[in-house]
Structure formats: C-alpha cells, structure tokens
Amino acid sequence: MIVAFSISPTSGADDGSVSEAVAEAVRVVRESGLPNETNAMFTNIEGEWDEVMAVVKRAVDVVAATSPRVGLVLKADIRPGHTGELTGKVERVERLLAD
Numbered sequence: 180m181i182v183a184f185s186i187s188p189t190s191g192a193d194d195g196s197v198s199e200a201v202a203e204a205v206r207v208v209r210e211s212g213l214p215n216e217t218n219a220m221f222t223n224i225e226g227e228w229d230e231v232m233a234v235v236k237r238a239v240d241v242v243a244a245t246s247p248r249v250g251l252v253l254k255a256d257i258r259p260g261h262t263g264e265l266t267g268k269v270e271r272v273e274r275l276l277a278d
C-alpha cells in the first residue's frame with residue numbers, strides 16, 4: 180500500500196512555522212527504512228498495512244510530544260500484491276506523456 184499523509188501541529192514557532200515539528204515527523208518516516216518521499220504538501224510511504232500505519236502513528240506521536248493538538252490527513256492506495264508503486268505509478272504516467 181501507499182499512504183500519503185500530512186501531519187499538522189496546532190502550534191509552532193513564534194512566526195507560525197511548524198517546520199521543526201514536521202521535520203521530526205519526516206525523520207521518523209525516513210528512519211523507518213520504508214520507501215518514502217516528501218513534497219510540499221504530503222509525505223508518501225510504501226509498505227504493508229501494519230508497518231506503514233505504525234510509522235504514521237510514530238510520526239503523529241513525535242509531533243504530539245510538542246503540540247497540544249495534531250491534525251492528520253491520510254489517503255491510502257491499497258493494492259495487495261503490488262510493490263514499487265511509489266515510483267512505478269509516476270513512471271507509467273511519464274512514459275505516456277513522452278509519447
């Protein structure tokens with residue numbers, strides 16, 4: 180499965196930035212060893228249901244340690260038997276665009 184998720188702490192630095200809390204969440208994802216990528220809006224992670232959800236929970240927990248309230252947006256593509264789709268989906272679209 181691929182999960183795209185975004186974690187939003189309710190409080191951040193004096194200037195409203197939440198970058199430090201988000202960086203800690205992304206660190207959890209990267210240290211998981213699962214295929215992942217981060218963009219301006221979401222972090223995507225690929226793996227089996229239990230391992231992906233465990234990483235998402237750890238990422239939420241690390242943000243919750245410094246924020247009294249945490250928002251989570253999560254979208255999942257559940258497709259048993261398929262791996263490598265984090266890059267594979269994009270590669271198929273790019274091939275079609277190149278034609």
